[in-house]
Amino acid sequence: MPTSDQRQRSREAGMGRFRDRGMVTAELAVSILAALALLSLLSWGIGLIVLQLRCGDTAAEVARQAARGDEAGIARAKRDAPDGSVIMIDKSGDTTIVTVRLEARPMSALVPAVPLTASAEVVTEPGESG
Structure with a gap:
């Protein structure tokens, strides 16, 4: 007990x-x-990767079309670029260099914007001048 x-x-x-x-x-x-x-945060990171890939694809496509001198093709490729991206085309000598820049804005103001950049360099086709 x-x-x-x-x-x-x-x-x-x-x-x-x-x-x-x-x-x-x-x-x-x-x-x-x-x-x-x-x-x-993981979904934001995956979104950044997708945006970076889209910038790279856009740079490559615009560079190909610019090297050919296809203005309509350049316009089509630019339409596929991510919203807010800046596309710069530089034809110097026998190369065409395209750079795509984008400030990726996050879902929240607590996370800073991430700058993304992609470049593509192709040989300009004969008969096309810079």
Whole structure:
């Protein structure tokens, strides 16, 4: 049979458990928020990679069309560029260099804009001048 000391300790232990009630809920809420923040940053990173690839594709296509002297092709390729990108074409000598620059704006004002740049250099076709 438990003594009064043992019963007192048992009651205090039970009260300690009562005070900890809801602790798992709070930890779960914090964990979910942290997971959502991580997911948001990962999706932003993947979006940056996609934008960088689009800039590279645009630079390559514009460079090919500029090296051929195809103005209509250049206009079509520029339409496929990411919104807000700046395309510079430099024909010097026998090469055509195209640079695409873009300031990638994040979903939140807390994350700074990321500058993206892609370049392509092709040999200008004979008969085309800079």
